[in-house]
Amino acid sequence: MGICFYEKEKVFQIDTKNTSYVIALIDKEGFVGHAYYGKRLYEADVAYLTRMQEGCRTPETNERDRLSFYDCFPMEYPTHGIGDFRESALRVEDANGHWANKLTYKGHEIFAGKKKLAGLPATWCEKEEDAQTLELTLEDKEAGLEVVLSYSVFADVDAVVRSARIVNVSETTVYLTKAMSASFDMDNRDYDKILLYGSWARERHIDRTPVNYGIQMARSNRGEGGHQEHAFTALLEKNADQNHGEVYGMDLIYSGNFRTLMEKNQFDNIRTMTGINPEDFRWELVPGAQFQTPEAVLVYSEEGLGGMSRCFHDLYRNHLIRGYYRDKKRPILINNWEATYFNFSTEKLLSIARDASALGIEMLVMDDGWFGNRYDDNRALGDWEVNEEKLQGGLGYLVDEVNKLGMKFGIWFEPEMISPESELYKEHPDWAIQVPGRVPGLARNQMVLDISREEVADYIFEKMAKVLHSANIEYVKWDMNRPLSDIASAALPKERQGEIFHRYVLGVYRMQERLLTEFPNLLLENCSGGGARFDAGMLYYSPQIWTSDDTDAIERLEIQEGTALIYPLSAMGAHVSDCPNHTVGRTTPFATRGVVALAGTFGYELDVTKISENDRNQIPEQCRTYHKYNDLVRTGDYYRMASYRETHTHDAYMVVAKDKTEALVTYVMVKRRANSRSRNIKLLGLDPDKTYRIEGQERTYLGSTLMNAGILAEDTWGDNQAWLYHIVEA
Numbered sequence: 001m002g003i004c005f006y007e008k009e010k011v012f013q014i015d016t017k018n019t020s021y022v023i024a025l026i027d028k029e030g031f032v033g034h035a036y037y038g039k040r041l042y043e044a045d046v047a048y049l050t051r052m053q054e055g056c057r058t059p060e061t062n063e064r065d066r067l068s069f070y071d072c073f074p075m076e077y078p079t080h081g082i083g084d085f086r087e088s089a090l091r092v093e094d095a096n097g098h099w100a101n102k103l104t105y106k107g108h109e110i111f112a113g114k115k116k117l118a119g120l121p122a123t124w125c126e127k128e129e130d131a132q133t134l135e136l137t138l139e140d141k142e143a144g145l146e147v148v149l150s151y152s153v154f155a156d157v158d159a160v161v162r163s164a165r166i167v168n169v170s171e172t173t174v175y176l177t178k179a180m181s182a183s184f185d186m187d188n189r190d191y192d193k194i195l196l197y198g199s200w201a202r203e204r205h206i207d208r209t210p211v212n213y214g215i216q217m218a219r220s221n222r223g224e225g226g227h228q229e230h231a232f233t234a235l236l237e238k239n240a241d242q243n244h245g246e247v248y249g250m251d252l253i254y255s256g257n258f259r260t261l262m263e264k265n266q267f268d269n270i271r272t273m274t275g276i277n278p279e280d281f282r283w284e285l286v287p288g289a290q291f292q293t294p295e296a297v298l299v300y301s302e303e304g305l306g307g308m309s310r311c312f313h314d315l316y317r318n319h320l321i322r323g324y325y326r327d328k329k330r331p332i333l334i335n336n337w338e339a340t341y342f343n344f345s346t347e348k349l350l351s352i353a354r355d356a357s358a359l360g361i362e363m364l365v366m367d368d369g370w371f372g373n374r375y376d377d378n379r380a381l382g383d384w385e386v387n388e389e390k391l392q393g394g395l396g397y398l399v400d401e402v403n404k405l406g407m408k409f410g411i412w413f414e415p416e417m418i419s420p421e422s423e424l425y426k427e428h429p430d431w432a433i434q435v436p437g438r439v440p441g442l443a444r445n446q447m448v449l450d451i452s453r454e455e456v457a458d459y460i461f462e463k464m465a466k467v468l469h470s471a472n473i474e475y476v477k478w479d480m481n482r483p484l485s486d487i488a489s490a491a492l493p494k495e496r497q498g499e500i501f502h503r504y505v506l507g508v509y510r511m512q513e514r515l516l517t518e519f520p521n522l523l524l525e526n527c528s529g530g531g532a533r534f535d536a537g538m539l540y541y542s543p544q545i546w547t548s549d550d551t552d553a554i555e556r557l558e559i560q561e562g563t564a565l566i567y568p569l570s571a572m573g574a575h576v577s578d579c580p581n582h583t584v585g586r587t588t589p590f591a592t593r594g595v596v597a598l599a600g601t602f603g604y605e606l607d608v609t610k611i612s613e614n615d616r617n618q619i620p621e622q623c624r625t626y627h628k629y630n631d632l633v634r635t636g637d638y639y640r641m642a643s644y645r646e647t648h649t650h651d652a653y654m655v656v657a658k659d660k661t662e663a664l665v666t667y668v669m670v671k672r673r674a675n676s677r678s679r680n681i682k683l684l685g686l687d688p689d690k691t692y693r694i695e696g697q698e699r700t701y702l703g704s705t706l707m708n709a710g711i712l713a714e715d716t717w718g719d720n721q722a723w724l725y726h727i728v729e730a
């Protein structure tokens with residue numbers, strides 16, 4: 001790792017162990033261009049890559065045609081309105097309503113460590129020597145604007161994280177209408193792109209298509225990331241697969257409206273960009289004020305998608321996730337949602353807890369329905385008082401009884417919401433986001449609280465804190481079950497209504513930070529109608545996130561594959577539920593459900609008092625299996641050998657310990673073929689020279705044999721069968 005400024009070449013070189021990112025300063029005016037990002041370089045003089053000798057000559061040598069320069073130069077942070085007609089990263093309206101901006105070099109600073117981003121989640125380093133940062137300041141003298149581009153690298157991961165801070169150094173108020181986190185230009189090498197798409201209960205499916213001319217993008221304007229699109233893009237060589245080929249991945253540490261795009265232009269260059277969605281965004285910057293963008297993460301790997309994923313996993317596990325549970329095994333939980341929905345009582349919950357604890361389950365999570373008049377999903381959000389009709393004896397009694405069984409207790413909240421039929425709405429109708437004079441659109445019969453307002457956020461936080469202080473509650477599931485619409489805030493003047501979406505997200509971050517400060521040992525799991533808020537921003541607050549409301553083992557293969565493309569297995573909420581599955585109606589073997597859920601944080605989502613004897617009897621063994629393998633799954637390197645999405649028959653992945661002394665292979669045969677035989681699967685990531693044994697078998701194999709010749713995975717009667725193979729150093 002290292003960041004250097006080469007004076008003579010006028011080049012910044014940002015190195016990780018295996019990659020380089022190079023920025024060049026061009027001509028007397030000091031245009032800042034992106035020269036290179038990819039495999040590590042060992043000489044600095046690569047400014048030629050900005051093609052200054054070709055058509056794109058600098059204004060210095062071709063003053064008569066500035067526009068042709070602007071429109072092809074690989075600007076490091078492209079502006080708007082002066083002649084770069086590609087997508088811009090920044091758009092600012094000045095006091096006269098004009099929006100032309102030009103940024104050139106002003107100065108820079110290189111220092112050890114990494115600063116915090118005010119109010120925003122971001123990667124961090126424990127010790128100063130673990131990271132290095134370049135702050136590159138650009139200026140637009142005419143406009144009185146400065147942009148501080150910040151780049152950090154870490155000693156242990158091949159990732160570059162960057163963000164931008166826009167400072168108004170003029171004497172008049174300006175309005176930001178676009179402030180992206182990162183942009184970089186590169187030559188197209190006939191790349192494919194990967195975007196993640198989905199729907200409720202079908203999140204983060206992988207979509208790989210060629211990069212076409214023009215702009216292709218993923219975005220959200222829902223106030224959260226959403227189920228449908230994801231703030232992630234990958235560019236990859238045509239022949240790149242799981243284990244080979246060049247891949248560029250870009251993710252955004254943010255939980256609100258995003259836009260991530262790539263644009264292939266007339267010269268076959270690709271500009272890739274990510275940041276806050278400029279649609280519906282307008283931010284007032286008074287003189288002296290600054291705006292901090294969220295942080296973007298760039299990863300380059302020449303080891304295919306797998307290499308990229310492992311890099312994201314390491315970065316997020318080592319430098320994003322925080323807190324008490326970061327490096328700990330999480331308790332096996334049982335959640336009552338699919339078991340009872342709204343229909344439960346103290347006795348019902350205790351009956352589940354009694355059986356669950358006897359079977360090895362370690363925590364009871366009481367889901368939606370414990371507060372106010374919440375007998376169904378039409379009412380009571382905002383009324384965070386325990387419903388003692390349902391919870392006879394009160395919450396304290398229930399938690400004590402659960403604790404007596406040796407189990408922890410967790411609880412569900414949906415803090416950002418308000419039901420029109422609630423005590424809170426009667427008192428504070430103006431706290432709900434809605435456009436005055438317009439009937440607001442409900443979703444799940446609920447509205448969104450204006451969390452951008454501190455007094456609203458503080459009121460809800462204090463209600464939550466009161467409940468959490470009232471009993472020994474060790475886990476919170478923080479849910480959010482509808483997107484934002486009908487945007488207006490009673491607290492902001494008309495020129496600042498465009499700040500609501502981002503202020504809302506900042507409000508959520510502030511509440512979660514407060515929660516973790518007041519309850520430092522709490523295990524927080526974020527959730528949004530399943531997995532609509534599975535993003536890197538939330539991971540800064542909660543080490544695990546509910547992946548999807550779809551708990552069907554087969555549907556989960558695709559959802560978990562798409563999620564694990566970026567996020568570590570340690571973060572994926574995964575549970576065993578009852579069959580026929582409540583979202584797709586499919587029946588799968590109980591054992592398979594257990595094996596698939598092992599790829600994440602493990603738990604149950606069923607009425608353990610009602611399931612069949614045969615299923616019940618498998619729970620103790622599943623719990624033992626979780627304990628046996630979770631350290632490995634949580635901390636190891638993830639490799640994928642086969643994807644059901646592509647094979648239409650089977651799925652196979654493995655996790656290898658960092659020291660390569662053991663590995664766990666998961667193989668799921670979804671669809672059995674007639675007259676078929678065992679399937680040969682080549683393992684990945686082992687030490688070729690170590691000798692291994694497959695647990696339960698006598699003979700040993702060299703790692704190279706397991707990787708080059710493969711293992712023979714079983715093939716038995718019936719669909720949806722799953723196996724685990726534990727590979728241990730002999």
Ligand code: GLA
Pocket residue numbers: 337367368377412479481527528529530531546549
């Ligand atoms: C969302 C969550 C579920 C459950 C319900 C409760 O859909 O994803 O797990 O908590 O809300 O209403």
